[in-house]
Amino acid sequence: MxxxxxxxxxxxxxxxxxxxxxxxxxxxxxxxxxxxxxxxxxxxxxxxxxxxxxxxxxxxxxxxxxxxxxxxxxxxxxxxxxxxxxxxxxxxxxxxxxxxxxxxxxxxxxxxxxxxxxxxxxxxxxxxxxxxxxxxxxxxxxxxxxxxxxxxxxxxxxxxxxxxxxxxxxxxxxLGSMGAEARVARFLLAMAGRFEGMGYSGKLFNLRMTRHEIGSYLGLTLETVSRTLSNFNEIGWISVYQRTIEIKDQTALESLRRLPSSCSRPRKVVQGSL
Amino acid sequence: MxxxxxxxxxxxxxxxxxxxxxxxxxxxxxxxxxxxxxxxxxxxxxxxxxxxxxxxxxxxxxxxxxxxxxxxxxxxxxxxxxxxxxxxxxxxxxxxxxxxxxxxxxxxxxxxxxxxxxxxxxxxxxxxxxxxxxxxxxxxxxxxxxxxxxxxxxxxxxxxxxxxxxxxxxxxxxLGSMGAEARVARFLLAMAGRFEGMGYSGKLFNLRMTRHEIGSYLGLTLETVSRTLSNFNEIGWISVYQRTIEIKDQTALESLRRLPSSCSRPRKVVQGSL
DNA sequence: CGTCTGCTTGATCAGGGTCAACTCAGGTGG
DNA sequence: CCACCTGAGTTGACCCTGATCAAGCAGACG
Known part of the structure; x- marks a missing residue:
């Protein structure tokens, strides 16, 4: 360019x-x-x-x-x-x-x-x-x-x-089965988990990537990512300030982890041998 | 033994x-x-x-x-x-x-x-x-x-x-970047390639899975899969009879392989090595 | 101070999901 | 043999999520 x-x-x-x-x-x-x-x-x-x-x-x-x-x-x-x-x-x-x-x-x-x-x-x-x-x-x-x-x-x-x-x-x-909110929620929880695993706070952390990159990762547009974060912020599940995220209601985020896919499919499988 | x-x-x-x-x-x-x-x-x-x-x-x-x-x-x-x-x-x-x-x-x-x-x-x-x-x-x-x-x-x-x-x-x-038609087209081409690689025809083959399973694989619903196949059939790119598929215009299918994602993103990357 | 990039928010639109009706093939049993 | 059932597939109508387009703002930097 x-x-x-x-x-x-x-x-x-x-x-x-x-x-x-x-x-x-x-x-x-x-x-x-x-x-x-x-x-x-x-x-x-x-x-x-x-x-x-x-x-x-x-x-x-x-x-x-x-x-x-x-x-x-x-x-x-x-x-x-x-x-x-x-x-x-x-x-x-x-x-x-x-x-x-x-x-x-x-x-x-x-x-x-x-x-x-x-x-x-x-x-x-x-x-x-x-x-x-x-x-x-x-x-x-x-x-x-x-x-x-x-x-x-x-x-x-x-x-x-x-x-x-x-x-x-x-x-x-x-990517194949979850809606936008669930994807963002999972992303936040995953990031939290990784920071925690590295010894940092899993509640308050700093994203290093742009909304655009997050969107690309999640199969969404940057606008959708932004809106979803704003949503979570408004209902008090997280707090967003630029790239700093504070997880305020982890349970609520976890509850989102499955979303508009066909739920409760019939499963008809014959148990194999051995 | x-x-x-x-x-x-x-x-x-x-x-x-x-x-x-x-x-x-x-x-x-x-x-x-x-x-x-x-x-x-x-x-x-x-x-x-x-x-x-x-x-x-x-x-x-x-x-x-x-x-x-x-x-x-x-x-x-x-x-x-x-x-x-x-x-x-x-x-x-x-x-x-x-x-x-x-x-x-x-x-x-x-x-x-x-x-x-x-x-x-x-x-x-x-x-x-x-x-x-x-x-x-x-x-x-x-x-x-x-x-x-x-x-x-x-x-x-x-x-x-x-x-x-x-x-x-x-x-x-x-899954993160392509539309339904592109996904189905890619799927068909991939199947064709695999059959060909096994020594069978890459033009005429039989899918072994249901529309529902294809849809699940591609992150689509079975209806969308069905409609897309019907579409391809109507415009003469493929021929569909139940689970039997005939590839009639491979080039056309290949041309679909990238779809409604933001095209031509600016790339600003500093070459690190070499 | 102007520009650029990242981000937010709003308005609009369409791709594809959802619901529903119908067809078709195969299997089962009277 | 046919009636019946079931599951796969097709097609249509409708609607919702999320993409697209657009405007405006804030921080970074020359």
Missing amino acids: LNTHTYENPPGSNSLSAPWQIDPVAAGRQCHGRLWSTLKEVCNLLHVPSSHLCGDEELLFQNVQFKSGQRIHAIGQAFDALHLVHSGFLKTVLIDEYGGEQVLHFPMKGDLLGIDGIHARCYASEVVALSECNLIVLPFKKLISLGKDHPELEDTIYDLLSQELVRKQGMAGM | LNTHTYENPPGSNSLSAPWQIDPVAAGRQCHGRLWSTLKEVCNLLHVPSSHLCGDEELLFQNVQFKSGQRIHAIGQAFDALHLVHSGFLKTVLIDEYGGEQVLHFPMKGDLLGIDGIHARCYASEVVALSECNLIVLPFKKLISLGKDHPELEDTIYDLLSQELVRKQGMAGM
């Missing part, structure tokens, strides 16, 4: 070897910060019991920093590493033929990026930072071979893939 | 006329059907290059038969095995709190069932046979340990998980 973007940071100025690395100088010269993570740290983020890990203290994974608006990887780009979110907020989007973008997820601390690149060896979605981000680079090959030495880690990898599948499955179910 | 595998049908020789038919005798009395499959056969179904497989000729996987309407597994049921579709048609459904069922997928030959059970060790969806089915049971532990000896197999497992992820991802994208 016509305007000059605000981030002047020249993307092509890195001199490092691997394509996923960014210029440490551009990232803010984080040498005294955490540029490398141990396997133990990775395991903690992934919620793997790291009790048996010893002798690998020297094993390090590189960290990379991204600023808000920067793209971690694009669709079609060659895949060779996953990224584990150490801190920050992001969005993963799908770009349909000719421009329209569809938000798929809002990864945050502990989430794994790039899983969809394993198949076909190139990323199937695009990931963009919504805030300053610190990501840990996990070269896929390295991760797999590590898994062979650490069964819990290997189990966890399968777990994570399967879990992500379940999540997307639920997402598809929701 | 106990095996009296008579095994008169070589794996490749599907001589039956229709893809959903299996030997009725075998379905009735399992002793005379193919009760066991070799690793090679499994690899073929999964499209793994099975060139290096030798010495494992004795390794067998049990087959199980299901009749139309039977349930392969229920939500919450303990997970210990995946199922590979050898023949037949099925649906996987999500049951939301209190009965409403949401169709997630229509697995057929070569598809893997139960992936969502890896995480949490219990199935997250329910699978029901839509026709006579012949499934190969792949105990998960066994499969993983096999993967350690056969790198291509291990790669394939990761591949399949990732691929399934990409599929559900695209599904979510579609």
Whole structure:
């Protein structure tokens, strides 16, 4: 488009070897910060019991920093590493033929990026930072071979893939069967749960994404999202101030979680063998 | 292992006329059907290059038969095995709190069932046979340990998980952004492609599921599905007779694949790497 | 101070959901 | 053989949710 973007940071100025690395100088010269993570740290983020890990203290994974608006990887780009979110907020989007973008997820601390690149060896979605981000680079090959030495880690990898599948499955179910209010309510509760899981308040938090992005994620327009939030605000279920959300009646929100789909379908299924 | 595998049908020789038919005798009395499959056969179904497989000729996987309407597994049921579709048609459904069922997928030959059970060790969806089915049971532990000896197999497992992820991802994208006609068109094309991939006609095929199930899968009502099909029929893009579909203008259907979402969104993204 | 982007709110409209009537095919039993 | 029933599918009429269009406001930034 016509305007000059605000981030002047020249993307092509890195001199490092691997394509996923960014210029440490551009990232803010984080040498005294955490540029490398141990396997133990990775395991903690992934919620793997790291009790048996010893002798690998020297094993390090590189960290990379991204600023808000920067793209971690694009669709079609060659895949060779996953990224584990150490801190920050992001969005993963799908770009349909000719421009329209569809938000798929809002990864945050502990989430794994790039899983969809394993198949076909190139990323199937695009990931963009919504805030300053610190990501840990996990070269896929390295991760797999590590898994062979650490069964819990290997189990966890399968777990994570399967879990992500379940999540997307639920997402598809929701998009197919729930109305706008229920979608927004679920979204708010999900966000609350994730913040709580990270140790922050699940009652009062700050959304990092625009209404437009929320709408895209939920299969709604930004206007509908805005209106629904205003609604919830008026009836006192939540309090909205810009991107700050306060959950004031969680029970009420939860009660919305199923909505205008045909309820009580007859189910006629013969129990199979075994 | 106990095996009296008579095994008169070589794996490749599907001589039956229709893809959903299996030997009725075998379905009735399992002793005379193919009760066991070799690793090679499994690899073929999964499209793994099975060139290096030798010495494992004795390794067998049990087959199980299901009749139309039977349930392969229920939500919450303990997970210990995946199922590979050898023949037949099925649906996987999500049951939301209190009965409403949401169709997630229509697995057929070569598809893997139960992936969502890896995480949490219990199935997250329910699978029901839509026709006579012949499934190969792949105990998960066994499969993983096999993967350690056969790198291509291990790669394939990761591949399949990732691929399934990409599929559900695209599904979510579609549900969030496309109109009814585009969804139905995509569905028809997808079915055509899958039939073609199995060696059957991609122009003339028979849907195994009801309008209601299609609607649930696409996030539409059965009436909308029916109307849309009638529409396509009237304008000559397809021909519909009950569940038999003939694709008469594939190009036209493909041209529908993006629909009333906001087109041409401005994209302001700073390239992070490269 | 002007512009731009994000957000809110209102007015209008249409895609598709809902309800209902009817047809058709298959199955069952007298 | 036919009467009857059931479930799938089609089609029409109506209406509601949420998309679209449009105007106005607030905060960020040059």
